Amino acid sequence: MRKEIFINEASFFVSLPSIIIIAAAGLISLYFSMSKIAYILLFINAVAIIAYAYNRITLKKLKVTLNFNNNIVMQGETATLRCSIKNTGILPAVNSKIRIPIAKDSAIDASFCEGYRELSNEEVSKSRLYGKSIVAVLECEIGFLEKDEAAECSFKIKASKRGTIIFNDTIVYCSDIIGLSNEGRLLDLDTVLFICPRIVPVDTRRFTHNIEFYNRGIKNYIDDVTLIKRNRNHEVFDEAKNINWNIFAATQKLMVNVYEKAVVKDIHIILDSESFNAKYIDKKAFENVLSVIFSMIVKLNEGGMKCGISLPAQDNKDAVNIFYRNEEDLFLIAEELAQVNLKKIEKEEPVKNIIFQEHSSLSATIIKAREDKEKSEGVQKSRSEFKSRELINNSGAIGHYFYFTYDALKAKDNALIKQLTEKEMLSFVSYEKTDIKYKNNSGKVINLFSITEGA
Numbered sequence: 001m002r003k004e005i006f007i008n009e010a011s012f013f014v015s016l017p018s019i020i021i022i023a024a025a026g027l028i029s030l031y032f033s034m035s036k037i038a039y040i041l042l043f044i045n046a047v048a049i050i051a052y053a054y055n056r057i058t059l060k061k062l063k064v065t066l067n068f069n070n071n072i073v074m075q076g077e078t079a080t081l082r083c084s085i086k087n088t089g090i091l092p093a094v095n096s097k098i099r100i101p102i103a104k105d106s107a108i109d110a111s112f113c114e115g116y117r118e119l120s121n122e123e124v125s126k127s128r129l130y131g132k133s134i135v136a137v138l139e140c141e142i143g144f145l146e147k148d149e150a151a152e153c154s155f156k157i158k159a160s161k162r163g164t165i166i167f168n169d170t171i172v173y174c175s176d177i178i179g180l181s182n183e184g185r186l187l188d189l190d191t192v193l194f195i196c197p198r199i200v201p202v203d204t205r206r207f208t209h210n211i212e213f214y215n216r217g218i219k220n221y222i223d224d225v226t227l228i229k230r231n232r233n234h235e236v237f238d239e240a241k242n243i244n245w246n247i248f249a250a251t252q253k254l255m256v257n258v259y260e261k262a263v264v265k266d267i268h269i270i271l272d273s274e275s276f277n278a279k280y281i282d283k284k285a286f287e288n289v290l291s292v293i294f295s296m297i298v299k300l301n302e303g304g305m306k307c308g309i310s311l312p313a314q315d316n317k318d319a320v321n322i323f324y325r326n327e328e329d330l331f332l333i334a335e336e337l338a339q340v341n342l343k344k345i346e347k348e349e350p351v352k353n354i355i356f357q358e359h360s361s362l363s364a365t366i367i368k369a370r371e372d373k374e375k376s377e378g379v380q381k382s383r384s385e386f387k388s389r390e391l392i393n394n395s396g397a398i399g400h401y402f403y404f405t406y407d408a409l410k411a412k413d414n415a416l417i418k419q420l421t422e423k424e425m426l427s428f429v430s431y432e433k434t435d436i437k438y439k440n441n442s443g444k445v446i447n448l449f450s451i452t453e454g455a
């Protein structure tokens with residue numbers, strides 16, 4: 001980020017080139033015996049130097065921190081960004097200001113909050129000149145800060161789409177006592193906002209069905225809410241969701257349901273993200289799958305079932321395995337799903353266009369054949385690179401794996417798939433609808449729509 005993009009509110013006489021020019025002009029005037037002009041120029045120059053020095057000294061001593069009330073939010077939620085500025089120097093800080101640039105493709109929307117300002121025409125021109133896609137800024141002004149005094153301001157922002165926002169291009173400004181100099185300093189902050197996929201209704205039965213009958217993995221006991229064992233009197237620590245309201249309506253007594261216990265095993269999700277990395281596939285498909293995965297993990301966790309996740313290597317990021325152990329791992333999963341992205345597709349060589357007559361049947365046939373070929377070859381066949389050894393080594397603690405991919409029919413040439421299917425520990429979750437009777441290397445196929453339908 002270049003702070004030169006924003007309008008400089010300082011006086012022309014306080015810039016370093018002006019100070020040098022005015023000083024030189026004053027000395028020349030003094031040399032040629034133009035004393036009055038020389039004294040005026042030197043006085044102006046002295047004031048400019050003092051203002052310039054005062055501004056730099058106080059600016060250097062301003063400490064700025066940014067933090068969120070919650071740095072992990074879901075798409076569509078709002079978050080509060082708190083800005084704190086403290087004067088750690090001896091001199092008072094005057095007209096302090098914090099500017100947070102908002103990029104055009106930012107994952108947050110702050111247009112409704114106080115302090116939001118769109119760029120002026122001049123700033124837009126400068127932004128284009130420096131190759132930055134800045135459209136607006138969040139601004140917070142503090143008039144006066146004495147020694148060791150601090151002030152705070154806050155912005156309410158909305159998470160408009162999944163992603164991560166790093167506020168490492170924040171700029172702090174301050175002025176001198178008389179307001180001639182106003183300079184900014186770019187801050188190197190590490191404040192991050194993680195925007196994870198939105199929660200959608202999902203049906204977990206396809207994931208938990210028959211898991212309790214597998215002879216592997218760690219056993220967990222959870223309440224089977226479909227089977228009521230008996231009822232008992234309500235106690236203080238009982239949750240309201242377990243109250244049997246039918247009995248209460250009939251007898252005016254608070255009774256709670258006691259459910260049968262179901263034995264389940266840990267499960268693990270593997271996301272074959274690169275199978276969605278084709279030009280003809282709508283990017284919304286990948287975002288929808290991430291929402292389903294995150295919703296499934298959250299809902300399973302609420303039901304007392306552990307579910308980890310494996311993500312493949314991405315651009316400038318290694319593959320990651322998160323084996324669910326406690327609720328803290330849910331936050332790690334949310335952070336990873338906020339950051340996950342598809343690898344950049346290499347540019348294809350330009351296809352030489354063939355000109356046909358407008359109504360030529362041969363033209364239509366060739367164009368359709370080309371489109372069919374692109375579609376059939378566009379889906380990446382298990383190009384995702386996982387930490388396979390770590391996944392296999394932890395298979396003793398996992399009851400079953402679910403492999404999310406774009407098209408289960410094409411997920412055939414992966415060593416990880418081969419090992420897990422040989423152990424009958426793998427089921428495929430296919431975004432592209434397939435025949436549910438199809439068995440992929442003895443692995444069961446679940447259509448994604450069956451998880452969301454009727455949920």
